[in-house]
Amino acid sequence: MALLQISEPGMSTAPHEHRLAVGIDLGTTNSLVASVRSGVAETLLDESGNALLPSSVYYEMNKTPVVGEKALQKVSTDPLNVVSSIKRVLGRSIEDINLANEFNPFTFASIKDKQVPRINTAIGPRTAVEVSADILLALKDRAEKTLGGDLIGAVITVPAYFDDSQRQATKDAANLAGLNVFRLLNEPTAAAIAYGLDQAAEGVIAVYDLGGGTFDVSILRLRKGVFEVMSTGGDSALGGDDFDQAIASWLTDILDDSIRGNITAMRQVLAAARQAKENLTQQASTVISIDGYDDVELSKETFEQLIEAKIKKTISACRRALRDADIDKEDVSEVVMVGGSTRVPLVRKQVEKFFDKKPHVDIDPDRVVAIGAAIQADILAGNKPGDEMLLLDVIPLSLGIETMGGLVEKIINRNTTIPVARAQEFTTYKDGQTAMRVHVLQGERELVSDCRSLATFDLKGLPPLVAGAAKIRVTFQVDADGLLNVSAQEVNTGVSASIEVKPSYGLSDAEIESMLKASMENAREDMLARSLREEQVEADRVVEALNAALAKDGELLLSEQEIEAIILKRDMLIGVRNKTQNPEEIKQAIKSLEAASEHYVARRMDNSVRSMMKGHKVEEFES
Amino acid sequence: MIKFDFSRNYFELFGLEVLFQIDDALLVGNYQKMQSEFHPDRYVDGDEKQKRMAMQATTYINEAYKTLRDDQSRARYMLELQGLHFDVEKDTTQDMEFLMSQMNLREQIDEVDSKDDPLDCLDELSSQSRKDKKNLILAFQEHYLAQRWDEAKEIVLKLQFFTRLQQQINQKQEALEEQLM
Numbered sequence: 079m080a081l082l083q084i085s086e087p088g089m090s091t092a093p094h095e096h097r098l099a100v101g102i103d104l105g106t107t108n109s110l111v112a113s114v115r116s117g118v119a120e121t122l123l124d125e126s127g128n129a130l131l132p133s134s135v136y137y138e139m140n141k142t143p144v145v146g147e148k149a150l151q152k153v154s155t156d157p158l159n160v161v162s163s164i165k166r167v168l169g170r171s172i173e174d175i176n177l178a179n180e181f182n183p184f185t186f187a188s189i190k191d192k193q194v195p196r197i198n199t200a201i202g203p204r205t206a207v208e209v210s211a212d213i214l215l216a217l218k219d220r221a222e223k224t225l226g227g228d229l230i231g232a233v234i235t236v237p238a239y240f241d242d243s244q245r246q247a248t249k250d251a252a253n254l255a256g257l258n259v260f261r262l263l264n265e266p267t268a269a270a271i272a273y274g275l276d277q278a279a280e281g282v283i284a285v286y287d288l289g290g291g292t293f294d295v296s297i298l299r300l301r302k303g304v305f306e307v308m309s310t311g312g313d314s315a316l317g318g319d320d321f322d323q324a325i326a327s328w329l330t331d332i333l334d335d336s337i338r339g340n341i342t343a344m345r346q347v348l349a350a351a352r353q354a355k356e357n358l359t360q361q362a363s364t365v366i367s368i369d370g371y372d373d374v375e376l377s378k379e380t381f382e383q384l385i386e387a388k389i390k391k392t393i394s395a396c397r398r399a400l401r402d403a404d405i406d407k408e409d410v411s412e413v414v415m416v417g418g419s420t421r422v423p424l425v426r427k428q429v430e431k432f433f434d435k436k437p438h439v440d441i442d443p444d445r446v447v448a449i450g451a452a453i454q455a456d457i458l459a460g461n462k463p464g465d466e467m468l469l470l471d472v473i474p475l476s477l478g479i480e481t482m483g484g485l486v487e488k489i490i491n492r493n494t495t496i497p498v499a500r501a502q503e504f505t506t507y508k509d510g511q512t513a514m515r516v517h518v519l520q521g522e523r524e525l526v527s528d529c530r531s532l533a534t535f536d537l538k539g540l541p542p543l544v545a546g547a548a549k550i551r552v553t554f555q556v557d558a559d560g561l562l563n564v565s566a567q568e569v570n571t572g573v574s575a576s577i578e579v580k581p582s583y584g585l586s587d588a589e590i591e592s593m594l595k596a597s598m599e600n601a602r603e604d605m606l607a608r609s610l611r612e613e614q615v616e617a618d619r620v621v622e623a624l625n626a627a628l629a630k631d632g633e634l635l636l637s638e639q640e641i642e643a644i645i646l647k648r649d650m651l652i653g654v655r656n657k658t659q660n661p662e663e664i665k666q667a668i669k670s671l672e673a674a675s676e677h678y679v680a681r682r683m684d685n686s687v688r689s690m691m692k693g694h695k696v697e698e699f700e701s
Numbered sequence: 702m703i704k705f706d707f708s709r710n711y712f713e714l715f716g717l718e719v720l721f722q723i724d725d726a727l728l729v730g731n732y733q734k735m736q737s738e739f740h741p742d743r744y745v746d747g748d749e750k751q752k753r754m755a756m757q758a759t760t761y762i763n764e765a766y767k768t769l770r771d772d773q774s775r776a777r778y779m780l781e782l783q784g785l786h787f788d789v790e791k792d793t794t795q796d797m798e799f800l801m802s803q804m805n806l807r808e809q810i811d812e813v814d815s816k817d818d819p820l821d822c823l824d825e826l827s828s829q830s831r832k833d834k835k836n837l838i839l840a841f842q843e844h845y846l847a848q849r850w851d852e853a854k855e856i857v858l859k860l861q862f863f864t865r866l867q868q869q870i871n872q873k874q875e876a877l878e879e880q881l882m
């Protein structure tokens with residue numbers, strides 16, 4: 079054992095204790111990785127000194143994928159094998175993508191209905207999860223080289239407006255890249271952490287985050303080291319790329335519509351549009367040149383007209399976020415700007431006008447998210463035991479199930495603090511109905527067709543009763559990452575079914591399995607958790623039934639001591655149910671209660687038979 | 702090992718007396734203190750059992766906090782602690798006069814589109830509904846202290862209408878603002 083440990087300048091002062099953890103900003107256009115070193119959060123650089131890793135991957139037959147700048151260099155020679163902007167399709171179905179009607183710089187392999195979209199590459203069709211994993215792997219390698227050791231975990235940021243399937247896909251990609259995900263963190267929250275801790279602010283913070291492909295706004299309250307997300311809103315398909323698209327579409331109208339069919343030419347048009355946008359942050363007008371066409375001049379005024387509607391959409395989302403947080407514009411003490419697209423002058427102007435406050439722009443808007451994520455990762459890794467900072471996050475979109483008539487019944491409303499569990503009871507609508515389909519949806523609208531379908535499962539084996547007699551309790555549990563688990567149970571019989579929500583168009587379980595080789599240990603844990611839940615619900619049912627019976631005829635049929643004995647067992651069951659993690663213990667407690675009340679059940683039956691003899695109808699004895 | 706007592710009711714959890722008027726600062730302060738102790742982020746390195754416990758404890762804390770924060774859900778919970786049951790399907794107020802006035806308010810919301818200044822009309826409706834709600838809450842407190850449970854329950858059922866009314870006003874506001882854009 080070494081007596082002295084010598085650490086290099088810039089390394090942690092106690093390398094044997096410091097646990098390596100990183101924050102990763104997996105962006106549409108660029109990705110970054112950051113870490114806290116010697117108490118300072120900083121983005122990690124590649125060999126050439128760049129922090130930004132272009133989120134582009136180049137695929138070549140029999141070679142490992144190339145990520146970043148080197149991949150982009152292949153665009154001119156082999157455009158079809160360079161995959162960019164993958165975040166736009168991560169966790170989305172082919173219908174979603176077609177609906178968005180945007181230009182994607184790659185082509186999809188032909189797929190059957192409801193299958194995961196796969197992108198054509200030289201090494202075969204690749205899913206968005208796999209492409210994202212390639213990018214994450216590159217960032218992981220960079221971090222492990224720079225930090226000199228294995229990472230124990232990572233915080234990965236996602237747009238707050240990402241829905242369940244997009245979050246799940248992000249997590250799958252990270253696992254595939256061999257990263258242990260501490261937490262998925264909403265990007266705007268990460269940005270607020272980066273600012274909040276530096277300035278030790280207390281108050282209400284609005285974070286306006288306009289990235290390449292996504293827009294988020296979040297309202298946060300910082301109080302005594304607790305960040306509370308009050309509300310969040312935005313659009314997962316709106317960003318700076320739309321500005322490029324707007325210019326590109328304006329340009330092709332002027333030049334020649336047929337250019338749209340030519341992928342290579344469209345790439346050039348999009349690149350020129352992007353350059354024009356960047357030029358217009360400093361200049362009043364710019365000239366766009368496309369090979370084979372006349373130069374076109376674009377003035378700042380025209381550009382601002384082209385993008386004005388998009389910016390208005392973001393302001394509208396800000397207004398809604400304020401309302402959800404139940405605060406006024408005046409209550410907002412700080413406005414933080416995040417994302418490269420907030421460099422566009424009109425964006426800054428409109429945001430300043432709306433909040434009537436100069437927004438913060440002092441941290442590089444491209445790096446601020448990764449830096450915040452690194453700070454959070456450092457805390458979660460336990461490197462700052464004295465640090466009391468805690469982050470309370472919310473779910474960005476309401477969750478519900480389909481009810482009669484194609485309507486959505488919300489079970490958990492958007493902006494509810496997570497983790498959260500909520501149950502609601504439903505019933506059958508046909509006489510003798512023995513099965514029920516549970517359709518899980520996400521969104522704010524009332525009609526099923528306007529919401530996003532997350533999953534469907536069947537609850538079978540219901541007792542055939544008259545319509546409205548069965549009681550089906552549907553429980554939603556959302557964990558701290560914002561991922562959902564749904565279970566349904568018929569209250570009287572205990573018939574149950576549950577599902578861990580995977581997007582219905584996402585990766586199939588078999589695919590995930592083959593990709594991740596999920597360990598048997600995890601599966602066992604899940605089963606244990608499931609049977610624990612089942613036993614807990616069963617315990618509740620037994621207790622409830624017993625209470626109802628006691629209230630009805632307990633004193634009539636039992637002596638005081640007998641009641642006491644039963645209640646003792648009942649309370650023991652309640653105690654066990656609330657404390658134990660072992661389903662078997664609950665099962666035993668239920669059995670023991672059932673044994674103790676056996677004579678009571680017998681007397682009840684006798685009693686009801688006797689009453690029937692007196693000429694009553696059975697119905698009267700049903701509770 | 703995480704120690705969390707799930708048998709405490711929501712008021713006990715936050716060290717509050719079972720009263721409608723609650724000490725907001727104490728509620729918020731204790732909520733944050735408990736979150737700091739039990740949140741799953743404190744156990745990212747823990748075993749599965751700890752993680753599960755942390756999630757269950759925080760879920761309970763969040764539910765308790767949300768219930769107590771809102772006037773209607775707090776009032777309802779107070780009655781549930783007294784052994785009263787609420788059946789979503791069957792329980793509703795029978796007060797015809799009240800129902801009529803609610804219907805009237807809703808119609809007014811629907812009709813604001815035809816007004817010159819729809820947003821102002823909504824603001825007015827909103828403040829009217831807040832005033833009505835305040836009066837109901839005062840009545841609830843009286844009934845509760847006098848242990849007139851049925852009357853108190855009747856008020857909780859009425860309060861539900863105001864929650865929905867406010868939602869409807871908000872939705873209308875959003876729709877109007879979108880149109881104005």
